[in-house]
Amino acid sequence: MSELSALNGAAFQGTVTVEDAGLQGMITLRGDLASAKLAKAVKAATGLAIPAQRKIGFGDDRALAWMSPDELLILTPYEDAPAIAAKLAQALQGEHALVQNMSDARAMFRLAGAPGVLREVLAKLAPVDLSAEAFGPGDFRRTRLAQVAGAFWFDDSTTARVICFRSVADYAYKLLCVSAEEGGEVGFYG
Amino acid sequence: MLILNCPYCGVDAEETELHAGGEAHLKRFGPGSSDAEFEAYLFARENPKGVHFERWRHANGCGKWFHAARCTMTLEVFGTYPAQVSEPPQDIRDKITAKRPGWSWRDIK
Numbered sequence: 001m002s003e004l005s006a007l008n009g010a011a012f013q014g015t016v017t018v019e020d021a022g023l024q025g026m027i028t029l030r031g032d033l034a035s036a037k038l039a040k041a042v043k044a045a046t047g048l049a050i051p052a053q054r055k056i057g058f059g060d061d062r063a064l065a066w067m068s069p070d071e072l073l074i075l076t077p078y079e080d081a082p083a084i085a086a087k088l089a090q091a092l093q094g095e096h097a098l099v100q101n102m103s104d105a106r107a108m109f110r111l112a113g114a115p116g117v118l119r120e121v122l123a124k125l126a127p128v129d130l131s132a133e134a135f136g137p138g139d140f141r142r143t144r145l146a147q148v149a150g151a152f153w154f155d156d157s158t159t160a161r162v163i164c165f166r167s168v169a170d171y172a173y174k175l176l177c178v179s180a181e182e183g184g185e186v187g188f189y190g
Numbered sequence: 191m192l193i194l195n196c197p198y199c200g201v202d203a204e205e206t207e208l209h210a211g212g213e214a215h216l217k218r219f220g221p222g223s224s225d226a227e228f229e230a231y232l233f234a235r236e237n238p239k240g241v242h243f244e245r246w247r248h249a250n251g252c253g254k255w256f257h258a259a260r261c262t263m264t265l266e267v268f269g270t271y272p273a274q275v276s277e278p279p280q281d282i283r284d285k286i287t288a289k290r291p292g293w294s295w296r297d298i299k
Contacts, residue, residue, distance in 0.1 A: 053200055068252035069198050127204045142199075143207060144250035 001082075006107035006169035014180035016113025016121050020173065021161065024108040025081030027074040028067075029088065031097030041091035045084050046074055056140040056153050065140045065153070073151075078103055107169035109176060111160040116189040118160055122152055123188070124179045131189065132157075146175050192265060197272050199252040211245030214257045215277055215296075239263050241286055241293045243278060246270075259286060 007020035031038050039050050048064040050072065051057045056065040063075040076084050085101040092099060111118055115132075123130040126143045135141065135154075142151040148171060150164040164172040178184075192205045201207075213235050219227040236242065242262045247255045257275070259268040259282050268289065269282045277298060286293055293299070 068254060071252075127206055141201075142251050149250050 002104045006166045007173050010173060012173075012177040012180065014177065014182055015117045015185055016111050016180045018121075018173065018176045018180050019110050019112075020169075021108040021110040023078035024103065024106070024163075025074075025076035025078045025084075026102045026106050026108075026163070027076065027081055027085045027088070028100045028102045029072040029074060029097065030070055031092065031095060033066075033070060033072065035095065037095055038092065038097060041088055041095075042072065042074075044091060045088045046076070051140070054140055055138055057138075058155075065151075067142060067151075105166055106163055107166045107172070109162040109164075109173065111162065111176065111180075112158055113180075115157040116187075117185060118154075118158065119189040120186050121176065121179045122160060122162070124184075124186075125175055126150070126152070145172055148172060192260075192267070194246060194256075194258050194267060195270050196248045196251060196254065197256050197270050198254040199248065201248070201251055203248055203251055207248065207250040209247040209249040211247055211255060214243035214245045217276075236296060238295060241268070241290055241295050243295060245273070261290070 002023065005020050005022045009020050009022060011017065011019035033050055042050055046059065046062055046064055048057045048059050048062065051064055051066045054066055056063055061077050065073040065075065067073050074084065081101045081103045085099050089099040111121060119130040125145045128141055128143050129135065137154040137156050140151065140153045144150065145164065148164055148168040150162055150172060152160055152162045154160050162172065162176065193202055194208060195202050216231065219231040240261055240263055242260060244258050245255060246258050255273040256270055257273060258270045259278060260266060268286045271279050271282055
């Protein structure tokens with residue numbers, strides 16, 4: 001278990017606030033998402049239903065994201081991740097499924113700011129249509145952030161979260177900071 | 191810019207999110223095959239001006255391999271389809287026929 005998050009709480013104030021979101025529990029679940037047994041196990045372990053394609057569902061302190069047709073990402077408080085992963089693995093015994101606590105392999109950033117600028121900061125880095133009609137809270141997108149793989153979603157119109165591999169956290173953080181630098185506003189999303 | 195719709199996650203992914211995987215629908219010839227078959231499997235590739243079938247991977251995304259039918263001359267995309275097939279599905283062939291009557295690719299028409 002790691003005691004420090006990748007950027008150890010670094011924060012940057014530009015056109016939006018970019019900050020290391022701290023330690024975040026992330027569990028990868030791979031298996032047949034159409035399986036009733038899997039859905040039941042996920043519901044029992046997280047209290048959340050399996051999200052639709054490219055969606056993320058939120059609970060009190062957890063979330064469930066659709067990663068691919070056979071992969072889910074479970075977001076939980078960091079301390080709870082091992083127990084939830086163990087519970088899930090137990091429930092899925094005999095199923096063709098894999099549960100792995102990936103918390104220490106990933107990093108998460110929290111971006112907060114005015115809705116338009118927030119979208120812009122992400123849109124500069126990813127080949128994704130970030131207009132409000134195309135992408136809103138509840139949507140989840142795996143893509144690239146400049147040269148590295150990443151994913152993001154919106155908690156609400158003024159908060160976005162970005163995840164990437166911990167090994168590239170420094171790169172992703174600097175990228176987000178440059179994208180959020182004062183004077184770099186484009187004004188495309190109003 | 192080439193934009194392909196990933197049949198697994200439904201994203202209209204542009205080129206930089208994808209990784210090209212070469213020609214589609216190759217049949218593998220391994221141990222026990224003739225030298226000619228093995229050589230053709232390893233080296234003989236289509237290089238058409240027009241209709242072509244390719245493999246692509248949604249590398250910066252859901253990570254799945256899929257197939258794409260497109261025109262190498264105009265970059266027009268006729269369609270994409272899942273990887274679990276050994277030849278293009280009929281609906282993709284129909285779409286190509288509608289736009290490129292009389293097309294052929296290897297022994298597919």
